[in-house]
Each structure stands twice: as structure tokens, then as C-alpha cells.
Amino acid sequence: MKFNLLLLAGISAKSASAFSFRATPAGAVNLSSSVERDVYTMADWAASYGVQQAEGVQLTSYDGKDYFPMAQSDIPAGSPVMYVPSDLTFTSSKSVQEFGQSMSQCENQLTQAGLGDKIPLFRVFFKVVAEYEKGEESAWYPWLNSLPRSYNTGASMTYACFDCLPPYAAYLALSERQNFVNFQKAIRNSDYISQDVLKNVTVLKWAYNVALTRSIEMYGERLIAPLADMFNHGTETEVEISYDENGDCYAYSSVDIPAGSPLRVSYGDPTDPTPLFAKYGFLDESSPGTFCKLMNMKSEMETLGYTYANLLFYRETGGISPEVYDVVLYHLLLKSDEGAANGFYQAVVGGDENTKGEYQQQYWPYVKEELQKHVDGTLRDLDRWSAKANSYDLNTHPRVPLILQHNQFVKETFMTVKNNLDMM
Numbered sequence: 001m002k003f004n005l006l007l008l009a010g011i012s013a014k015s016a017s018a019f020s021f022r023a024t025p026a027g028a029v030n031l032s033s034s035v036e037r038d039v040y041t042m043a044d045w046a047a048s049y050g051v052q053q054a055e056g057v058q059l060t061s062y063d064g065k066d067y068f069p070m071a072q073s074d075i076p077a078g079s080p081v082m083y084v085p086s087d088l089t090f091t092s093s094k095s096v097q098e099f100g101q102s103m104s105q106c107e108n109q110l111t112q113a114g115l116g117d118k119i120p121l122f123r124v125f126f127k128v129v130a131e132y133e134k135g136e137e138s139a140w141y142p143w144l145n146s147l148p149r150s151y152n153t154g155a156s157m158t159y160a161c162f163d164c165l166p167p168y169a170a171y172l173a174l175s176e177r178q179n180f181v182n183f184q185k186a187i188r189n190s191d192y193i194s195q196d197v198l199k200n201v202t203v204l205k206w207a208y209n210v211a212l213t214r215s216i217e218m219y220g221e222r223l224i225a226p227l228a229d230m231f232n233h234g235t236e237t238e239v240e241i242s243y244d245e246n247g248d249c250y251a252y253s254s255v256d257i258p259a260g261s262p263l264r265v266s267y268g269d270p271t272d273p274t275p276l277f278a279k280y281g282f283l284d285e286s287s288p289g290t291f292c293k294l295m296n297m298k299s300e301m302e303t304l305g306y307t308y309a310n311l312l313f314y315r316e317t318g319g320i321s322p323e324v325y326d327v328v329l330y331h332l333l334l335k336s337d338e339g340a341a342n343g344f345y346q347a348v349v350g351g352d353e354n355t356k357g358e359y360q361q362q363y364w365p366y367v368k369e370e371l372q373k374h375v376d377g378t379l380r381d382l383d384r385w386s387a388k389a390n391s392y393d394l395n396t397h398p399r400v401p402l403i404l405q406h407n408q409f410v411k412e413t414f415m416t417v418k419n420n421l422d423m424m
Contacts, residue, residue, distance in 0.1 A: 152281030234264030
């Protein structure tokens with residue numbers, strides 16, 4: 001559906017094709033963590049390129065670091081909130097058109113490394129690096145200069161960080177770091193980017209974090225729409241983003257939004273904060289629960305057709321998702337009674353709730369004991385991991401506060417589950 005620009009605030013917009021941002025040639029974006037983000041210059045630049053916002057939408061910050069759109073007046077559900085013309089957007093398909101053969105060898109290496117599914121993200125990453133290298137001569141310099149300099153993502157963590165996290169969080173964070181390492185190796189096959197930039201790990205890691213945290217995945221593409229990339233995540237959201245067939249980006253209100261409300265979108269499944277923690281570098285404490293941390297039962301989980309997102313402990317209630325009980329019982333039966341394990345497996349995958357319930361009732365004391373051992377052991381480990389994190393120097397390990405916050409969230413959840421189990 002085409003966006004009705006008449007509903008937006010009256011900005012005299014220029015298309016990117018009619019407007020050329022002129023900046024004196026100078027150095028690239030200063031990536032020092034002490035440099036403040038120049039967000040409001042970016043907002044003026046975006047308006048000059050045709051980006052439009054609804055009346056009352058304003059960039060806001062509580063700490064001078066994190067900026068996000070907020071409603072300064074009431075916005076009815078279904079109203080246009082923001083429009084970003086396709087001329088401004090970064091997309092993986094545009095990168096192919098622009099860089100073509102310059103990326104082909106890089107993408108071949110990613111495919112050989114088993115990361116073919118990451119190629120759309122790599123193409124956006126390549127574009128960010130290319131524009132960074134142009135410095136102030138890049139038409140996107142004001143946007144690049146408005147971005148965060150440092151990130152708390154898994155890609156930015158060190159092995160010392162991973163040693164302080166529960167195994168699931170460490171696994172996800174380490175996966176992001178390994179993805180970055182593979183991107184770094186791949187882009188060095190290109191002759192488009194200068195060797196000075198290709199050898200600068202700080203620049204490449206920053207560009208990876210920009211591409212990862214500010215792009216969305218849609219129709220097999222990765223896309224970034226400057227200014228629209230500033231919507232924060234929310235378990236409950238106020239805004240939905242879409243793109244039309246021309247690549248124009250539209251944001252509409254999905255609910256009635258009262259004045260003073262942040263405008264948020266969903267970055268992913270809100271039921272467990274750990275995947276968002278590893279990918280985006282923040283902790284969503286409004287999440288209702290967390291993965292139960294049964295990493296030693298991954299094979300049983302997959303055999304029963306479950307994922308990490310199914311195996312949850314709930315923070316407020318201490319509840320345990322039914323899938324956790326299934327996985328623990330299947331794990332125990334595999335070790336003690338292969339015939340019973342097969343019968344239980346058939347009941348689970350066949351949706352036979354009555355038979356499954358009979359197994360659960362028969363073996364409940366053993367399932368409870370196994371869960372209690374797991375919960376008590378994880379609580380001891382959490383204390384150990386957090387003590388190790390507290391021993392680090394914040395000057396050299398700036399992500400410690402976020403790690404401790406994550407571990408505390410998990411500990412509080414496990415304590416509530418422990419209390420429930422002990423009373424059963």
C-alpha cells in the first residue's frame with residue numbers, strides 16, 4: 001500500500017535524486033567511544049533527503065547515548081509515523097548492483113564456511129564499510145556519524161566475557177563473534193576496500209555491529225532505513241515497519257499511542273531475553289522468562305521437535321513450560337529404559353496427551369529430582385560466574401555491568417522456579 005504523505009507533518013521534502021548532501025572532504029567517522037553521537041544533524045539531513053515524520057514524533061534520549069523516537073502528542077492506531085524513501089535505504093540487493101564482482105569472492109568464502117545464509121547481512125556490512133571509507137564525502141556521513149561507537153553485542157565480547165555467562169548465552173554470543181571473524185576474513189578478499197580499512201579490526205567490528213543491529217530481515221533481504229533504524233525494541237510494540245515494492249520504508253502505529261510514549265518495534269521473540277542480549281547487546285527485563293539452560297539435553301530437545309524457545313522457566317510465577325518436563329523425562333528414559341523412551345517419544349510426536357501424561361505421572365519423582373539438581377547446580381554456577389565478572393576491571397571489561405544484569409535476571413528466575421519445585 002502506498003504511503004499517504006498528506007497525513008504527515010508538513011515537511012517540504014526533496015528526493016535523494018534531487019538533493020546532494022555536500023560536505024567538505026575530511027576524515028572518516030571518529031570511532032572513539034568518547035565521541036558523542038551527532039543525532040540531530042542526522043535528523044536534519046534525513047529531512048533534506050525526504051524522510052518525513054508524523055507531527056509530534058521526536059527523537060529523545062534519557063542518557064545522551066541511546067536515542068529513540070517518542071510520541072509528543074497522541075497518535076491514533078493506523079496512523080503513519082515515518083516515511084523513508086528508497087534512495088536512502090541500504091539493502092542487500094542494492095549492494096549487489098553497486099559492488100557486483102567486488103563481493104563475489106568474499107561471498108564464496110562465506111559459503112564455504114557454511115555461512116551462505118549470512119550473505120544478505122554481509123552485503124549490507126560491505127556497504128557500511130565502503131561508505132565509512134569515503135569519510136565526509138559519503139552521502140550517508142551524517143547518518144554514520146550519528147551511530148553508537150561502542151556495542152555490547154556478542155561480536156564485541158571477549159572470551160573473558162563468555163567465561164562469565166551461562167552456557168546458552170555464551171554459545172549465542174560466541175556465535176556472533178565467530179560470524180564477525182568470518183565476515184572479517186571474507187571482506188579481505190575484496191579489492192574494492194583499501195588495505196588500511198581492511199586491516200582495521202575496530203572499523204570492521206563497528207561496521208558489523210551497525211549492519212547486524214540496525215538492519216531488519218524481510219523477503220530474504222537485509223534492509224536499513226536511516227532514522228527508522230532508531231526505533232527501540234519492545235515486548236509490547238507501538239509501531240510496525242514495512243517496505244513497498246519500490247523499497248520505500250513506512251512505519252505505522254499499530255495501537256493508539258498516548259503522548260509521552262516511546263515508539264517501539266519488535267526485534268524478535270520477546271519470551272526469552274538471551275537471544276536479543278547476544279545479538280543486540282541489551283537485556284529486555286520485561287521478558288516473561290528465560291531458557292531453562294538444559295544445554296546437556298540439546299539432542300533430546302531436537303529429537304522431540306522442540307527449540308530453545310520452547311524450554312522456558314518463567315520469572316514471575318516460577319512456572320515451567322511443559323516441553324521442559326518432556327525433555328527431562330525423555331533424557332532419563334533414554335538412560336534407563338529404551339522401550340519406555342520410544343513409547344514416550346511416540347506419544348510426544350504423535351500428540352497423544354493422555355499417554356504422555358501417564359508417563360509423566362509415573363516418572364514424576366525422577367523428573368522432579370533431575371530438575372532440582374539442575375536448578376540448584378545452575379544457581380551455584382551463576383554465583384561463580386558473577387563473582388568472576390565482578391573481579392574484572394571495568395576499564396578493560398566495560399560489558400561487565402550488562403553481563404551481571406543478565407546473570408541476575410536468570411538467577412531471579414531460577415530462584416522462583418526452585419521455590420516452586422521445592423514445594424511440589
